[in-house]
Amino acid sequence: MxxxxxxxxxxxxxxxxxxxxxxxxxxxxxxxxxxxxxxAHPALYWGQKATFAHPWVLIAAEQHGQHTVGFTQIGSMKFNTTGVLGYSGKVGEFEQVAFPSWxxxxxxxxxxxxxxxxxxxxxxxxxxxxxxxxxxxxxxxxxxxxxxxxxxxxxxxxxxxxxxxxxxxxxxxxxxxxxxxxxxxxxxxxxxxxxxxxxxxxxxxxxxxxxxxxxxxxxxxxxxxxxxxxxxxxxxxxxxxxxxxxxxxxxxxxxxxxxxxxxxxxxxxxxxxxxx
Amino acid sequence: MSLLANRRGWLRAGLASAGALVLGACDKITSDPRSIAFLQSAEGLTRRAQRLVVDRKALAREFTHADISPDFRPNGSIDPTDADYVALKTKGFSDYRLVIDGLVERPLSLSLEDLRQQPSRTQITRHDCVEGWSSIGKWTGARLGPLLDQAGLKKTARYIVFHCGDTLEQTLDGSGQYYESIDLIDAYHPQTILAYAMNDSVLPVSHGAPLRLRVERQLGYKQAKYIMRIEAVEDYRHLGRGNGGFWEDRGYEWYAGI
Known part of the structure; x- marks a missing residue:
């Protein structure tokens, strides 16, 4: 059985x-x-040295008129990642930072x-x-x-x-x-x-x-x-x-x-x- | 209805405060000097492990002209405003004298012309900033080892301190003056030079004119710029805030091999 x-x-x-x-x-x-x-340096490169003007990945923030926008750039693609990557923080206290504090x-x-x-x-x-x-x-x-x-x-x-x-x-x-x-x-x-x-x-x-x-x-x-x-x-x-x-x-x-x-x-x- | 909304509100508040509690607890741990001191115990292990696997004479990789960075980034002070420095710069560093003293038998005072007469070395090396980027440059300078031999290190000398002409941070007690220190292994390394030329030209102010240290195999902040005085010491605890360098006094590792 x-x-x-x-x-x-x-x-x-x-x-x-x-x-x-x-x-x-x-x-x-x-x-x-x-x-x-x-x-501390939110960019990535290939090879031995940095090519500052041409990173293949960049997570940063930039001014769009009155607004600061966090963005993530991978190769030739660029995404608005405000709130998570590039520009984030507590409500009303956003700061330029690659990855969010949490x-x-x-x-x-x-x-x-x-x-x-x-x-x-x-x-x-x-x-x-x-x-x-x-x-x-x-x-x-x-x-x-x-x-x-x-x-x-x-x-x-x-x-x-x-x-x-x-x-x-x-x-x-x-x-x-x-x-x-x-x-x-x-x-x-x-x-x-x-x-x-x-x-x-x-x-x-x-x-x-x-x-x-x-x-x-x-x-x-x-x-x-x-x-x-x-x-x-x-x-x-x-x-x-x-x-x-x-x-x-x-x-x-x-x-x-x-x-x-x-x-x-x-x-x-x-x-x-x-x-x- | 209001009960439900209330319950949802409670739930949300509960989650938020639990989250804040966790983050708060984390911040308490991460910003406690004792936890940092505990973590820093790994630094000694790193230094000893690297000294063990890296031969004291092992050379940092050298590159070719084609590898030189067209965009070598100057960092830290790039145009010091200290009165003494500005006075030297205005006269094209013709009054500049490098002083080598401390625990030496014969203190030296050398002009730039004297330094150019010293045994020299030219090397194309990669500069690695603690921030993560790298640039490649060509450096020509007087080898530090033979200069120290000329001055005659006393037996008690264990570290070589570089006193710089730039104030990187304005402080009331003068602890914002840049300085660095290395041990004798690095001081006598064949690639350790006092560079007066960069990429076949006179060393520019942004990169430390008239004289900067190249101590390859360590990170960028060890490469002291605007060197005014070199002092041989037994210990560096009496200098600055006691950690052997400007950035070391601000939490960075004294051994910057990683």
Whole structure:
């Protein structure tokens, strides 16, 4: 007789949970202090040097007759972003600032302090990431849980996962014990590519570090390109987090949050004798 | 109806005050000097890590003529109004003397002509402002290391201080005078020069005439302009507000390698 039962499986090791939440803290503060730092020179360029008259991204404010208008310029496109980008603040107290005060740490424009926040949490982020990598490699977490296996990368399986994800129907029962191929590739991409890219492009803005590894700056096409890629990658992480949060909610908010706190994830199984 | 409106009003007020509470709490934390002091503990780690991975003689990247910025941005003071400086400028810096003193065996006083006779170096390097932009320029100047050797550093000398001719901020106690300091590793770095020429011309006033520091591998605010006096010291705590430089006194890192 088959009976479906809800069982709790141990899904996330303590080190995964710990490094996950430290990452949440570090990335949040890195983003918010980074947006404040950006405000000191709210323009982006490509190459080694700034071309002040021709930034490819510019967030600023300008006078339109009696009014000040905040604008965001990307390439040849220009948008009015008053209230959010370029010109924002409390009602009646708008000021020229790239990102609004609610998005930055500290809330007021302060390059010196935002750099202190940024570099402190950069260290926390790097140390946390190294711990995750070392433990993940030693314990087999990265190899066993994140590296797609032969079954995962079969085109039929990939197509199947895309199809059920698109309908927001997620793997159930035994299949939910492990990450599916979309989760694996996304997490692996974030852990091995996107987050390290953030650190490397950040280091490439350091004139001290540049002297040690000038070739690395060339890999990114120059210091200003590295700054640009740092900025783009930051928003790629924001995009990932938004998608991640959406998926958490869509596939069971409390079950997911519990699993990242206690490690236990509930699955519904109809396999007789499935152990708890 | 009014109950509903009221409830909505309460809800809105509640959310607004909760938001204000969170933001207020954040501001309290972020503006507390103790939290900043705690965060600044990472600066020592950064400096030591960089000193560890960057060889003390490793050169900053040098570029070609084609890379020179046509729009190198002058920053900070761009035309000092200090009386002594204006007097020197009016006479084309013919009366200028660079003083090198402090913890040295033989204090020096050098004219611009004397400086041009010193072992020199020309380099096309990238200037990285703490704000985030970069410009590339060509600098020619006297190497600082040989000059310090001529003056003969005493054993107790640990830092080299640059006293500048510009007041960047008007203050009552004179702490708005620009100054900077570097350690002996950077002072003796082969690319550390006292530049009197920029892009094959006499150094312009906006970029620090008659003499500015180039200490490549650090950010723009370390590149002191309008240098009047170089002092070898054991410690810089008695200068300015005690943090080793104008911008350091205003919260920026003394080690500006990142």
């Amino acid at each position: 088959n009976r479906s039962r809800k069982i709790l499986v141990y899904r996330h090791a303590a080190i995964t949970r710990l490094t996950h939440w430290i990452n949440v803290l570090a990335l949040t503060l890195l983003l918010m202090s980074g947006l404040n730092i950006f405000g 998005a930055t740490v500290p809330s007021y424009r302060d390059l010196a302090d935002s750099r202190h926040w940024h570099f402190f949490f950069a260290w926390l982020f790097v140390i946390n990431g190294l711990v995750y990598w070392l433990v993940g490699l030693a314990s087999g977490h990265i190899r066993n849980d994140l590296l797609p296996n032969g079954h995962d990368i079969a085109p039929k399986n990939i197509w199947h996962e895309i199809a059920i994800h698109a309908r927001l129907k997620f793997p159930k029962g035994e299949e939910a014990r492990r990450y599916n191929v979309l989760q694996k590739t996304t997490y692996l991409g974030v852990v091995l590519v996107v987050l390290p890219l953030m650190v490397l492009t950040g280091l490439c803005m350091s004139p001290g570090f540049n002297a040690a590894t000038p070739w690395l700056v060339d890999v990114f096409g120059g210091r200003q390109s590295a700054r640009t890629i740092h900025f783009i990658t930051a928003f790629a992480i924001v995009g990932f987090v938004l998608l991640h949060l959406f998926m958490v909610v869509a596939s069971g908010t409390w079950n997911n949050i519990r699993s990242m706190i206690t490690g236990r994830y509930a699955i519904v199984t109809d396999k007789p004798g499935a152990s708890t």
